[in-house]
Amino acid sequence: MTPSPITRERIRHDLKARRVRVADVQHVTTNLIRVTFESEDLLDFVSAGPTDHVKLVIPDDGVAPEPVVREDRLVRPYDGILRDYTPRWYSTAMRPPQLMIDFFDHDDPGPATAWARRVRPGEVTWILGPRGSKPVPNGAESLILFADETALPSVARWIEMGPGLAISAHLIARGGDRAYLDYLTGAADPTCAANPDAPGAPRLTWHDDGDALLAAARAIDTIAPDTFVWAGGEAMLLAQLRRHLKPRCDREQAAFEGYWRSGEANYDHHAPLPD
Structure with missing residues (x-):
């Protein structure tokens, strides 16, 4: 590697x-x-x-x-x-x-x-x-993001804080993607709004559930040295994403953040993800 x-x-x-x-x-x-x-x-x-x-x-x-x-x-x-x-x-x-x-x-x-x-x-x-704070990583030329709906605010911030980076995002949107597309490309600050059709705009792929998100991750065989991977969402889903993606990159190239855990109230996002 x-x-x-x-x-x-x-x-x-x-x-x-x-x-x-x-x-x-x-x-x-x-x-x-x-x-x-x-x-x-x-x-x-x-x-x-x-x-x-x-x-x-x-x-x-x-x-x-x-x-x-x-x-x-x-x-x-x-x-x-x-x-x-x-x-x-x-x-x-x-x-x-x-x-x-x-x-x-x-x-x-x-x-x-x-x-x-x-x-x-x-x-x-x-x-x-x-x-x-952990700013956008130094040395990264591209980002691959995975998220469910709970992590979309962070995805929006990645897009706003990473201009010039090639961004590919795989996202769960159970209620349809149109409103979420506007949410991610419109920006909270209108002066930062992105044109989703412009050259170099983030490539957003929408999935119906966690199984589809996992399938998209498993389709990734190699991760370039200058690519950073970030995933946020349900903890058990992220543990499965990490099992596949972590061996394909250096330690500093990836971060996985469990925002919640199905069936558990007040989940501590600082807790280690399940193996």
Whole structure:
């Protein structure tokens, strides 16, 4: 195997709890709910990587306990409900600064999805992080992405943060791909919108389920040294993707992130994927 030139920078951020107010709520697709937050506390917010995540306090009966940070750690025990989400878009130039988070509207909603369905502008909660960022890898000339609907916000960020890279994305879209196509190529910031038909535009392939996604991965026999592979979604599915793809590239060429696990509530995405 030819050594890969790809390296990944890791940027650490001080942990900070930010009090935020809901400014807007809208469905950007049938299954994606966008909540826009605003706060002067976001003035120093930084998210430099496509797969960064923040911890969002999910209010319970309208109550969002204040998280306390001491010595760069969340003081525990903490009584609030915390869930991790990708910052879809943010602007510190606006007044007040804004941050968008997109929620996948699960059929069997947990606390976060249920909150996103009912929340209205004016409600107050808290956001922690991100603790760190991994920018687009150095030395990469192309990207291969695999994702289900829960990871589409990260896919959108990969597309926005990787201009000039040849991007091929294999995506699960059970409800049809048209709205998701607009979501991925329209960009949260209209000035960054991509033309899906332009030369060099991301090549998006839509699949009906995990089996079809796995078949697409298994059709890949070799991975070029300057290609980076990223996959996000259901943990058991990602474990199968990793078994096939990992032996075909260097360690720094691939990352697999389990966002959720079927049948398990409050899955810890930091947990190692099953073998």
